[in-house]
Amino acid sequence: MEVYTLENCIFCKIINGEIPSNKVYEDEKVLAFKDINPIAPVHILVIPKKHYESIIDIQDDEMDIVAHIHKTINKIADDMNFKEDGFRIINNCGENAGQEVKHIHYHIIAGKTLNWP
Known part of the structure; x- marks a missing residue:
């Protein structure tokens, strides 16, 4: 099982252009x-440029990033x-x-009729 760090996070590498x-x-x-x-x-x-592992890791005073993501969507x-x-988020x-x-x-999913599993 891989331990994720900022150094090996694939999304951080995409953000950094690597x-x-x-x-x-x-x-x-x-x-x-x-x-x-x-x-x-x-x-x-859609990803924030600042690394957060999940929504649980976003501090209350930084939660505006979630609103920004939704505006972006x-x-x-x-x-x-x-x-x-x-579309589905x-x-x-x-x-x-x-x-x-x-x-x-x-994830933004669209372009076809979506069913719920």
Whole structure:
């Protein structure tokens, strides 16, 4: 089992430009890019540039990053023209929830009719 640190976090490496990504949006606080294993025609990951393992690790006085991520998701949905058809936002928190990368990230899934498992 790999122990995640900022040095080996794949999302931190993407933020730092060490690993290429197909960027959709970037500002001073967040980066959004296409998932390399999409499960729908639109599958985008939105991540804060500051490393937090999950939502549990965000201190109350830094929780504005979550609002910023949601604003970014709205902007992407509008800019990429899938807002009207609908989309799903997923944030897995912890191993039992299916979080594979221990850097908080939000999945935007769209472009087809989505069922609930």
